[in-house]
Amino acid sequence: MYAPALENELAREVRAGLTAAGQKTLPCGLLYDDIGSALFEAITLLPEYGLTRADARIIRSHANELAEMLPRGAVVAELGSGSGVKTRAILEALPTPLYFPIDVSRAALARCVAELGALADVEPIETTYLEGLGRAAARCAPGQALLALFLGSTIGNFEFDAASDFLAAVRACLRPGDALLLGTDLVKPADRLLAAYDDPAGVTAAFNLNMLARINRELGGDFNLRSFEHVARWNRGAQRIEMHLRSRVRQRVAVSLANMAVEFEPGETILTEVCHKFRLGQVRRVARAAGFRLAAQWRDLEWPFAESLLMAE
Ligand code: AVI
Numbered sequence: 001m002y003a004p005a006l007e008n009e010l011a012r013e014v015r016a017g018l019t020a021a022g023q024k025t026l027p028c029g030l031l032y033d034d035i036g037s038a039l040f041e042a043i044t045l046l047p048e049y050g051l052t053r054a055d056a057r058i059i060r061s062h063a064n065e066l067a068e069m070l071p072r073g074a075v076v077a078e079l080g081s082g083s084g085v086k087t088r089a090i091l092e093a094l095p096t097p098l099y100f101p102i103d104v105s106r107a108a109l110a111r112c113v114a115e116l117g118a119l120a121d122v123e124p125i126e127t128t129y130l131e132g133l134g135r136a137a138a139r140c141a142p143g144q145a146l147l148a149l150f151l152g153s154t155i156g157n158f159e160f161d162a163a164s165d166f167l168a169a170v171r172a173c174l175r176p177g178d179a180l181l182l183g184t185d186l187v188k189p190a191d192r193l194l195a196a197y198d199d200p201a202g203v204t205a206a207f208n209l210n211m212l213a214r215i216n217r218e219l220g221g222d223f224n225l226r227s228f229e230h231v232a233r234w235n236r237g238a239q240r241i242e243m244h245l246r247s248r249v250r251q252r253v254a255v256s257l258a259n260m261a262v263e264f265e266p267g268e269t270i271l272t273e274v275c276h277k278f279r280l281g282q283v284r285r286v287a288r289a290a291g292f293r294l295a296a297q298w299r300d301l302e303w304p305f306a307e308s309l310l311m312a313e
Helices: 007-018 034-043 051-068 087-093 106-116 129-138 160-173 190-197 203-219 280-289
Strands: 075-079 098-103 146-150 179-185 228-235 240-247 251-255 260-264 269-276 292-300 305-312
Touching: 007 203, 007 251, 007 260, 034 106, 034 203, 051 087, 051 179, 051 292, 051 305, 075 087, 075 129, 087 098, 087 106, 087 146, 098 106, 098 129, 129 146, 129 160, 146 160, 160 179, 160 280, 179 280, 190 228, 190 240, 203 228, 203 240, 203 269, 280 292, 280 305
Parallel strands: 075 098, 075 146, 146 179
Antiparallel strands: 179 305, 228 240, 240 269, 251 260, 292 305
16 A cells, blocks of 8 residues: 655654654554555454444445446446455446556465455556556557446545545546446445454554554664554544554654654644545535546445545446
């Protein structure tokens, strides 16, 4: 998910986030190295984290309807392919001649090829979302439609303005008649959300703390992971879960390859990830502002989640 162009780009981002005035931050892409990606896969299996199962249920139940709304022979490009499990139902229903999984993780792309190779010609694109979508769009023949998939509510991990800008950039890669299937987690009671992001087995805590372990491994940091704890907060005004790492004590941490040291007060936090939750009308508005028409919206009621089919106009 995260591939700073250069090693020193990672160092620069870490230094900027940890030395910022006010709230310290770390870029959420740091969550997804091989260990973090494996921990995220485990999160998706937790009974408290209903998001991924809801996403998959909607896709399974509505894949045929989705296929009927698209021109035959549409090419599929998926932003952040993951393991490709959810995409199987879409490729079975369409069917498509060509599927482009786009991811910065070579391991995820390899899993995707193994999982879906029998259903379409799979051409993995190992790069960032927009760069990859541009390349996939360039491969479509005149008159051949493109369906872009952005599932799993990854859009919720963008700041709200960045999410609008991102959708506009996706739209700019598409032609009228192309489509985007967008998965968004919906607002639900805070106690359900907090349990999903602070599970009693501690998997999400390990996922979050792995960021510090990664800085130690890759940037020569000396974070003592036992002196930080995982915290999930529901920010009602911003409609988002925030993941933080809270310092248990006063401490000083050095990161040699980022050429920096930073002090923490007891209780001070690093904001590591935001997970926005949407209302249906918000999805419609933000999509319209980006140049899409909402063609269909399907919901899961067990775990409120929406899949929106957005047509490029
Ligand atoms: C990848 N993304 C949609 C997940 C989410 O729910 O926002 C990441 C995650 N963070 C903690 N648990 C899962």
